[in-house]
Each structure stands twice: as C-alpha cells, then as structure tokens.
Amino acid sequence: MIRVVLPAHLRELAHLGREVSVEVSGQVTQRSVIDALEEAYPVLRGTMRDPVTKKRRAFVRFFACEEDLSHASPDAPLPEVVATGAEPFFVVGAMAGG
Amino acid sequence: MGGVRVLVGTRKGAFVLKSDGKREDWEIDGPYFPGWEIYHLKGSPADPDRIYASQSSGWFGQLIQRSDDGGSTWQPMGNQFQYEGVPGTHQWYDGTPHPWEFARVWHLEPSLSDPDTVLAGVEDAALFCSTDGAQSWNELAGLREHGSGPSWQPGAGGMCLHTIVLDPSDAKRIFVAISAAGVFRTDDSGKTWRPVNKGLRSGAIPDEDAEVGHCVHRLARHPSRPEVLYMQKHWDVMRSDDAGESWQEVSGDLPSDFGFAIDVHAHEPETVYVVPIKSDSEHFPPEGKLRVYRSRTGGNEWEPLTTGLPQANCYVNVLRDAMAVDSLESCGVYFGTTGGQVYASNDAGDTWAAIVRDLPSVLSVEVQTLP
Numbered sequence: 001m002i003r004v005v006l007p008a009h010l011r012e013l014a015h016l017g018r019e020v021s022v023e024v025s026g027q028v029t030q031r032s033v034i035d036a037l038e039e040a041y042p043v044l045r046g047t048m049r050d051p052v053t054k055k056r057r058a059f060v061r062f063f064a065c066e067e068d069l070s071h072a073s074p075d076a077p078l079p080e081v082v083a084t085g086a087e088p089f090f091v092v093g094a095m096a097g098g
Numbered sequence: 099m100g101g102v103r104v105l106v107g108t109r110k111g112a113f114v115l116k117s118d119g120k121r122e123d124w125e126i127d128g129p130y131f132p133g134w135e136i137y138h139l140k141g142s143p144a145d146p147d148r149i150y151a152s153q154s155s156g157w158f159g160q161l162i163q164r165s166d167d168g169g170s171t172w173q174p175m176g177n178q179f180q181y182e183g184v185p186g187t188h189q190w191y192d193g194t195p196h197p198w199e200f201a202r203v204w205h206l207e208p209s210l211s212d213p214d215t216v217l218a219g220v221e222d223a224a225l226f227c228s229t230d231g232a233q234s235w236n237e238l239a240g241l242r243e244h245g246s247g248p249s250w251q252p253g254a255g256g257m258c259l260h261t262i263v264l265d266p267s268d269a270k271r272i273f274v275a276i277s278a279a280g281v282f283r284t285d286d287s288g289k290t291w292r293p294v295n296k297g298l299r300s301g302a303i304p305d306e307d308a309e310v311g312h313c314v315h316r317l318a319r320h321p322s323r324p325e326v327l328y329m330q331k332h333w334d335v336m337r338s339d340d341a342g343e344s345w346q347e348v349s350g351d352l353p354s355d356f357g358f359a360i361d362v363h364a365h366e367p368e369t370v371y372v373v374p375i376k377s378d379s380e381h382f383p384p385e386g387k388l389r390v391y392r393s394r395t396g397g398n399e400w401e402p403l404t405t406g407l408p409q410a411n412c413y414v415n416v417l418r419d420a421m422a423v424d425s426l427e428s429c430g431v432y433f434g435t436t437g438g439q440v441y442a443s444n445d446a447g448d449t450w451a452a453i454v455r456d457l458p459s460v461l462s463v464e465v466q467t468l469p
Contacts, residue, residue: 047158059157
C-alpha cells in the first residue's frame with residue numbers, strides 16, 4: 001500500500017484523515033498514485049491536476065523523502081521507500097499566501 | 099407570510115442567512131466550504147431545496163457542489179468543464195493571441211422549470227450546461243464559436259462569462275454577458291448566438307461603438323417584461339426595450355455611472371437599483387458614502403437610499419453578483435460588500451440594516467423567497 005499525506009482542504013473534501021493508503025498496481029509513479037487516489041476518492045478528481053490535461057496544478061506540490069518531486073516526470077518511479085510504504089508521498093498546497 | 103434564505107458566496111466560504119417574512123431577525127449558518135472561494139450559489143426556481151454552488155481555489159481548482167435540502171448538506175458533483183473541440187485563442191491583455199483555458203465557474207443559473215438543468219458561465223468565457231443535476235457538463239459551443247471569439251479580451255477580473263439571463267416567456271432565449279466582450283443572445287436554446295450591443299459606447303476600446311468588446315458588468319430584468327433589460331456597464335447604466343437590439347444610456351443624475359451590481363424590484367418593473375462606485379481604479383463609493391440608488395422611472399432619475407448605510411469613511415466595493423431582491427409583498431433588497439457586510443432592506447430600499455458585518459469579502463448574494 002502507498003501512504004499518501006493530503007493537504008487539509010483535500011482531506012476535508014474527501015472526509016479523510018491526515019494520511020490515506022491506496023493500492024497501486026504496477027509501477028509506483030506520481031501518475032499511478034494520483035490515479036489510484038482519484039479512483040478511490042472521486043471527489044479529488046481535478047483537485048491535484050487538471051481533469052482534462054492531467055497536468056499538475058501550479059500550486060500543488062509532490063514531496064517525498066524530503067525532496068520536491070513536483071517537476072519530475074509523472075511517469076518516473078517514486079523512491080523505493082514510498083513504493084514499499086515505508087515513507088509517505090506528500091501532496092502539498094504550495095505556500096502562496098491566501 | 100413566507101421567509102427568505104439569502105445565499106452568500108465569499109472569498110473564504112459560503113454562508114446561508116435565514117429569516118421569516120419580517121426580515122428583522124436572522125439565523126446565520128456557515129461557513130460552508132471554509133477556505134474556498136465561492137463565486138456563486140443559486141437555488142432552483144423549480145425546487146427551492148435544490149441549490150448549486152461554485153467552489154474553487156487557486157490551489158485545487160474547480161468543484162461544483164449541490165444541496166438537495168436547502169443548503170444544510172452538500173454533495174460534490176461533476177467538475178469537468180471541457181471546451182468543445184480545439185478551443186483556439188482569444189486576445190490577451192496585450193493584444194496577443196492567448197489559448198482558451200478554463201479557470202473557474204463565475205455564475206450558475208438553474209433552469210426556471212427543471213431542477214436538474216443548470217447553466218454555468220465560466221472563465222475563460224464560455225457557457226456550459228448540465229441536464230443531470232450538475233453531474234456532467236457540456237459546452238454550448240455556438241457562443242464561443244459564433245465568430246467574434248478570437249477578438250474577445252479579458253477585463254481586469256479575467257475573461258469571464260458572469261451573467262446569464264433566462265427568459266420566462268421563451269425558454270429558447272438566453273442572454274449572457276462577458277467581460278470584456280459584451281452581451282450575446284440566443285433564440286434557439288444556445289445553438290446559435292449573436293452580439294446585441296448596439297448603442298453601447300466604451301471609451302476604452304479603439305472603436306467606441308464596436309459590435310463586440312464592451313465590458314458589460316451585469317444585466318437585470320423583470321420577469322413580467324423580459325424584453326426590457328437593464329445593464330451596469332464598466333461605465334454607464336444602460337437600458338434596452340427590445341431584448342438587446344438597441345441600448346440607451348439611463349445613467350441620468352447618478353453621482354458615478356461606474357459600478358457592478360444592478361437589479362430590478364420584484365413587483366415594479368421600472369424600479370431599478372444600482373450601487374455607484376467612484377471609478378474603475380477607485381473601487382469604492384463616491385465620497386466614502388455607501389449609497390444604493392433607486393430609479394422608479396426605469397432609469398435617468400435616481401434617488402440615493404442611505405438610511406442605515408454608512409455615510410462616512412466607507413471604502414468597500416459591491417461586486418456584480420452581490421445584489422438580489424426577494425419577492426415578498428414588501429420587496430426585500432440585499433447586497434454584500436467586499437468588506438464582508440451583507441445589508442438588507444425589507445422595504446424596497448427605504449431603510450437598511452446589516453444582517454452580518456464581518457464575513458470574508460462577499461462575491462455573490464442571491465435570495466430565495468420561501469413559501
């Protein structure tokens with residue numbers, strides 16, 4: 001299972017706790033993790049990436065293992081410790097005021 | 099005596115204000131969707147318990163929420179707003195072509211007869227329709243593709259379709275207004291559209307009476323006279339007596355004819371309300387006095403309504419969707435400010451009182467008159 005930490009607004013929207021686990025079949029990438037999240041919690045569709053283009057939203061960031069992976073390819077494998085569930089994958093609302 | 103439910107969208111959530119027919123004591127519920135921008139909420143005229151809300155955020159995009167119990171509980175609905183085909187470009191602020199990109203839903207207009215049918219006006223300007231209670235959306239692409247779209251340019255707030263006016267006497271006729279393109283009309287349920295801006299004059303565009311390019315801020319009409327439209331334009335208050343075929347200025351003796359909101363009395367088709375704003379760069383009331391102006395003559399002659407409104411040191415704005423009227427016997431008038439106040443008058447504007455003073459900046463106000 002992949003552990004995902006969501007920002008407060010998305011937790012509230014999907015009625016979830018701080019951390020959620022999702023099953024990912026195949027390679028564990030940003031795309032497959034977000035696909036799994038959206039499949040499990042349809043209300044999150046379109047909140048992390050554009051629902052049409054699937055591009056990451058400008059003020060959404062993806063972190064893991066103290067690294068900002070936002071600009072990595074969505075199809076690049078995530079770190080092994082994320083794939084094994086040892087470390088969570090963070091979805092973060094960028095610090096942008098408001 | 100019925101009651102009213104005032105639906106307030108703010109920069110940081112939605113609020114539902116309820117009162118009985120006296121409209122003196124108020125119950126305030128909310129915030130719903132705290133932290134999210136609620137550009138607009140509106141109830142179905144066919145089923146007052148059905149309310150639609152536009153929920154958006156610069157971080158997490160657009161959601162549509164629906165309530166089937168008068169705003170007590172909400173369910174997220176479909177949020178995929180995909181332009182038909184290859185949407186092409188419109189003009190950017192600097193005049194260069196810019197790709198059409200969906201940003202948010204500015205306005206939701208439920209059908210007059212079917213609770214499951216609702217129109218959405220969006221930025222970048224386009225009109226979408228749902229016939230399944232907001233689960234799925236399809237663009238009425240004839241508007242964007244009617245010919246002038248590539249010349250449309252954003253107003254300061256973005257290139258938004260912010261006003262949708264339905265015709266109670268003709269279900270196929272719809273008016274929309276776009277900043278900064280103007281007013282467009284369909285007579286075939288949205289298949290084909292044409293601009294209806296004859297008579298508008300805008301000094302900020304190269305050809306001041308061009309067919310398209312006007313920054314229309316808001317339209318209003320009385321249901322008994324759907325051919326009569328009132329308009330608050332970027333500058334100028336306008337009136338059309340022929341369903342938009344021609345427009346005449348009716349700013350008359352207003353202290354400023356800049357503003358955003360405009361509405362019509364529920365029982366008097368010639369009684370119109372505006373909130374003059376000093377200028378397009380000074381988005382606050384002239385002289386720091388918050389005054390609603392009422393015309394009982396369909397424009398030109400206006401009287402200030404000040405009782406209960408701050409008459410010194412008031413520098414708030416009233417945005418385009420932030421004024422509404424109820425249809426109780428003594429018409430109620432409501433408006434919200436960027437300072438977070440929601441004012442109500444239960445006597446057609448003669449006197450005012452704040453329902454609530456310290457909400458987040460108010461984006462929209464709608465009212466439902468309940469049985």
